[in-house]
Amino acid sequence: xxxxxxxxxxARILRAGGVIAYPTEGVYGLGxxxxxxxxxxxxxxxxxxxVSQGLILIAADPAQLAPWALLPQRAELPSSAExxxxxxxxxxxxxxxxxxxxxxxxxxxxxAHAVAAALCTAAGSALVSTxxxxxxxxxxRTGYVLRREFxxxxxxxxxxxxxxxxxxxxxxxxxxxxxxxxxxx
Numbered sequence: 001x002x003x004x005x006x007x008x009x010x011a012r013i014l015r016a017g018g019v020i021a022y023p024t025e026g027v028y029g030l031g032x033x034x035x036x037x038x039x040x041x042x043x044x045x046x047x048x049x050x051v052s053q054g055l056i057l058i059a060a061d062p063a064q065l066a067p068w069a070l071l072p073q074r075a076e077l078p079s080s081a082e083x084x085x086x087x088x089x090x091x092x093x094x095x096x097x098x099x100x101x102x103x104x105x106x107x108x109x110x111x112a113h114a115v116a117a118a119l120c121t122a123a124g125s126a127l128v129s130t131x132x133x134x135x136x137x138x139x140x141r142t143g144y145v146l147r148r149e150f151x152x153x154x155x156x157x158x159x160x161x162x163x164x165x166x167x168x169x170x171x172x173x174x175x176x177x178x179x180x181x182x183x184x185x
Contacts, residue, residue, distance in 0.1 A: 011122035018155035025084035026165030027139035028132040054101025058129040060120035084169035115160040
């Protein structure tokens with residue numbers, strides 16, 4: 001059972017333009033609403049990540065990805081808590097550069113993590129979901145590491161534990177099925 005009070009608080013912060021940290025299938029994530037340029041730029045600055053790299057969006061269901069991605073009809077985006085997969089799919093033409101980076105496609109995942117899915121549902125939106133790490137360093141997998149690295153920088157840390165995956169999600173091309181980034185074994 002997920003406590004509803006932290007989820008509601010996080011959703012209010014997201015809708016107000018805030019940045020949160022939260023558990024996902026394999027690592028803690030930094031997130032915000034994807035349409036909020038100022039919040040996205042805060043996330044990128046925290047990570048030391050270049051905007052040209054693009055960001056992953058997570059959602060509780062495919063409908064939350066509709067404003068961002070051109071999903072094929074009846075597209076399946078298989079993923080699980082044990083083996084999360086992020087899919088590269090065509091981006092809608094109006095998706096801003098701060099989400100897709102220098103790419104024509106966008107990275108999306110239907111999250112299998114209960115807390116992350118509850119956040120998307122409560123916010124009524126897909127969320128930016130990038131691993132909680134400074135670029136080039138290992139991502140936070142424990143609350144201690146997360147709070148030490150990002151606690152003072154985010155507006156709220158959602159309580160909860162990361163899922164059973166051992167690291168960030170695998171990234172695959174939906175069209176070809178090819179692996180773009182392998183998951184940790």
